[in-house]
Each structure stands twice: as C-alpha cells, then as structure tokens.
Amino acid sequence: METKPAADTKPLLRLATAWFGGCAGCHMSFMDLDEFLIDLTAKVDVVYSPVMDVKEYPENVDLCLIEGAICNEDNLELLHKIRERTKVIVSFGDCAVTANVPAIRNQLGLGNAESVLQRAYIESAQNNPSLPGEPGIVPALLPRVMPVHEVVHVNHFLPGCPPPADRIKALLVQVLEGVEPRLEGNQLKFG
C-alpha cells in the first residue's frame, strides 16, 4: 500500500478490540491479516485489546471490534463502557452478531445458567465438584445470552465464524478511507 505524504499529518485512528463470550477465533483471524497488520500500524493506534496489557478501557476510541456474545455481568458492564467511549462499534464475528454457540443455553429456558453450571462443574467434575462462586471476581452468568446489538447500538456487522481475514480487511479499509463500510454477497455469510 502506498503512503501519501499527507498521511503523516492525519491523526492515527484509535482502535480497540474486545473479547466477550467467544472462542478467540475472531481475534486469531485478525492475526491472519498478516502483512496488512504492518500497513495497519501506520494508520492506527491500538489502545485496548486482549492481546495487550491494558486494564481500563480508554476514552475517545474511534473504532472497536467486539468479539463474542454478552454472557455475564462483566461483559455487560464493559460493553456499556465501550459504547459510551467509542465512536464506531463493529460486531465482530457470529457470536457478537447472532450470539451463536454461546446462546445455545438459551434454549434450556429460564434457569439455564444454573443447569449449565451444574452440568459443567458438578456432573462432569472429576475432582472437587463445586460451583464457582467468588463475588467480585467470578462474574455471574446472565439469565440469557445476547448478541451485542440487543444491548447497545452497533454501527456495523462483520459476520462469519470466524470472519475470514480478507473480510476483516475489506471492512477496515473502508473505515480507514472514511467511507460507510458495505459488505456484500458471501462477505456476509454466517458460519
């Protein structure tokens, strides 16, 4: 990619990525951007991400890619903070867009949080069967897993499980060029 001299004066885009109820596959796919990641470093300042050691979500973020469904109280709290402090939010991958696999527990109806914990930590436990509980440390599960847009306003959607790197790139390039991102055809395929 060519760098125009004027690009030097343009402030870097403040980019964040967040990870909620998802398998980290979307972030792995982001890493698959390979050499485009190097082009990206000339244009963005990564200010928050699970692959960095930053504890607090900063103010004045331009763009945040959100991976994962909203599953527990911590997810909910951070998501509201992200919305307050971010101009453009992208639902990044099927778990963020549809709630996907994490939401399968919703099919068990109300009380599903107890039954999945019971299944995972009591029935399947080989040693010390007990429910995880540490108020203030282990966040409580929400009664129902939600896609991101059910909780806050989402600006753009990037489906795929995970979205392939070229799809992520297509969206990022459009955002960086300042055009309204548009993905079409099988760039919008779920799964």
Add this chain to the structure above:
Amino acid sequence: MGACRLCLVEVAGIPKLLPACTTKVREGMEVQTNSERLRKYRRMTLELLFAERNHVCAVCVANGHCELQTLAYSQGMDHVRYDYRFPKWEVDDTHPLFGMDHNRCILCSRCVRVCWHIEGAGTKNVSGRGAKARIISDLNQPWGTSDTCTKCGKCVMSCPTGALFNKGSTVGEMERDRGKLEFIVTAREKKQWIAE
C-alpha cells in the same frame, strides 16, 4: 403453496405484494421481482425465519450448502433485528439412515410434497399451527418407527436447510443432489431419462 413469502413480487396496478408461486401469469402483466421495496420485505421475512428457530450456521450440517443461508447473504442480511426466540426443539435421530433437526426447519413443506407426490409414501406431514407447527412422520411418531417410509431419501434431497440430513454428516458436509429429483420427475412425466 405461498408459505414462506420469499417470492413476493410487485404487479403493476395491484398495491399489495403478491407471492409469485401462487399468482397466475396473465398476458401483458407487468412484474417487478427486485425492487427496493421487495428487498426490504424479503429481508424482513428472512430475519423472521432466522429468529423463529435456532440457526447456528457455525455448527450446522448444511453450512455452506444451505438455501436459507445463501438467500440471507444475497439479500444483504448482516444481522437479525428481531429478538431470537430460542425455542426448544428436538432432533429425531431414530431413522436408520436420516436425521431430522427441527431447530433448522423453515416449514417450507418440500419434504411433505416430495414424500406424497413423488415417492407416494405419505410419511411426512405438517402438524400444529403457528409457532407450534412442525413436520411429523406418520401419526406423530419417531421417524424410525414409521411403517410407510420407504427410506428413499427424497425428503433429504429436497430440504433447503440443515433440517433433514444423512446420518453421519457433520458440520458443512450435507450437500444434496437435487438433480436426482429432477431426473426422476422428468423420466416419469416425459419418459426421458436425462442424466446430468
């Protein structure tokens, strides 16, 4: 049939949108199949289909070979604006060769029609109404206990989604040979045996 409302078209002079599949063509009829208005309604209908049952493409046998999925992205559906209902539905795996996952069924009734009119077995039926409507085998019994099913697999060939599948297929493996149905029907009706 007119069941899914995905084939809605605009006919000049008629304010209502009409399903193409149940509308007779007339001489001089002016038909629009792809306007802004039609795309808007088609997308809404698709979103409702996704919200109504549990479509988890990432772990679906039909992923990548699904007519619902393909239609959704071709119509620009990047997310579903309605709240998902997350209903509880069963998977019937009692048949020796095939499985039925009600989570993925869109009630298009192709399986019913193919089973009655092409195979002539009459195993598949629709039971119930509205959100409770579902595909049943014989007298609402496990498919594997059906006396009428000839195990021909025509319902599986006809299904547009991951609802009917060959046993043993895993994520993305359920590719269907729709051409076989065409071959059978052409052979029967025109006495022509045309293989692809």
